Amino acid sequence: IAELGFTVNTLLDMKDEELDEMMNSLSQIFRWDLLVGERYGIKAAVRAERRRLDDEDSRRRQILSGDTTDAVDALSQEGLSEEPVQQEKEAAGSGGGGTWEAVVAGDRKKHQQQRRRKASRKVVHMDRDDEDDDDENGGSGYERQREHPFIVTEPGEVARGKKNGLDYLFHLYEQCREFLIQVQNIAKERGEKCPTKVTNQVFRFAKKAGASYINKPKMRHYVHCYALHCLDEEASNALRRAFKERGENVGAWRQACYRPLVAIAARQGWDIDAIFNAHPRLAIWYVPTKLRQLCHAERNGATASSSVSGGGDHMPF
Numbered sequence: 001i002a003e004l005g006f007t008v009n010t011l012l013d014m015k016d017e018e019l020d021e022m023m024n025s026l027s028q029i030f031r032w033d034l035l036v037g038e039r040y041g042i043k044a045a046v047r048a049e050r051r052r053l054d055d056e057d058s059r060r061r062q063i064l065s066g067d068t069t070d071a072v073d074a075l076s077q078e079g080l081s082e083e084p085v086q087q088e089k090e091a092a093g094s095g096g097g098g099t100w101e102a103v104v105a106g107d108r109k110k111h112q113q114q115r116r117r118k119a120s121r122k123v124v125h126m127d128r129d130d131e132d133d134d135d136e137n138g139g140s141g142y143e144r145q146r147e148h149p150f151i152v153t154e155p156g157e158v159a160r161g162k163k164n165g166l167d168y169l170f171h172l173y174e175q176c177r178e179f180l181i182q183v184q185n186i187a188k189e190r191g192e193k194c195p196t197k198v199t200n201q202v203f204r205f206a207k208k209a210g211a212s213y214i215n216k217p218k219m220r221h222y223v224h225c226y227a228l229h230c231l232d233e234e235a236s237n238a239l240r241r242a243f244k245e246r247g248e249n250v251g252a253w254r255q256a257c258y259r260p261l262v263a264i265a266a267r268q269g270w271d272i273d274a275i276f277n278a279h280p281r282l283a284i285w286y287v288p289t290k291l292r293q294l295c296h297a298e299r300n301g302a303t304a305s306s307s308v309s310g311g312g313d314h315m316p317f
Helices: 008-012 016-030 036-064 068-077 082-093 100-122 166-190 200-208 216-221 223-231 233-246 250-256 258-267 272-278 289-310
Strands: none
Touching: 008 036, 016 036, 166 200, 166 216, 166 223, 200 216, 216 223, 223 233, 223 258, 223 289, 233 250, 233 258, 250 258, 258 272, 258 289, 272 289
C-alpha cells in the first residue's frame, strides 16, 4: 500500500468504496491474492485509527472546558513539550487567554508528524537494486530479523563472512515449494480451498514454522532469477560467473537476468505464462509483472520491425 503512494492520513480520509478500489488495484498491480479477512482487516484498522483520533479530540475538548490549571497539567501529561505549556502560562498571566486553540493545534500537528515519521520508516522501495534490498519487510508494519545480504557467487561457491550466496537464494525457493506442499496437505485434510501457488498463506505458514527469513518481498524480487536458473541452468551459471569476475553487485546481476528470459519467451511464442506453468518448479510462482511487460514490449517491437521490413515486398493494388 505504501509503494502505491498511500499514507496513513490518506487512508483515514478515504471511504469504504475507495478502500475497495485501492485494494483491487493492489491485487491487480502486484498480483497479490488478498484474502477476505485481510480486506476486512485493512478496513477495521482504518476505522480503529479514526476512533482513536476522535477519542483524542473529544478528550482534549473536555480538558479545555474544565479548569485552566487542571487543563495545563493534563495537556502536559498528554505529551506536550514544556515550551508550549510555559508559553500558555505566560499568556494566561498577561491576560491573553485566546491561545488554547493554538496549543491544541500544535499538539495535533506534533502527533501527525510523529505518525508520518513512523509510517515513512515502514515504507520499503523494492525497486532499489543494492545488496541490501532483500533485507526489508516490504512495509508490512513489523520489525523482522535482518538477514545477511546476498552477493554474486559462482555455482557451488560458499559465500564468506556475513553474506549469502546465490545457491542459498535458489534453495529458499525450494523451501517455499515444500511449505506450499504442507499447506496443501493441511487444506485437503480440513476440506478447505487448496492453493496452487505460493500465496500470502504460504508465507504466513513459513513464518509460523520459524522460517522468518522467507518473506514475500524478497521472494517476489528474485523470482525471475530463479526462473532463469530453472529454465536454462547453463546460461544462469555463465551469467553468475561473468558478474562474479567483474565484481558486480547482486542488483546488477538481478537486472541482467531479465534479458535471457525474454529471449526464451521469444523462442516459444512470447507466452511467458505458459512457460512458467509448464515447468514443475515454476508453476507455483506468479510471473513477475516487469518480466511480462518486457516480453510484451519486445513482442510489439519485433512485430513492428517485421511489418516495416516486409512492407516493401508488396505493391498496393
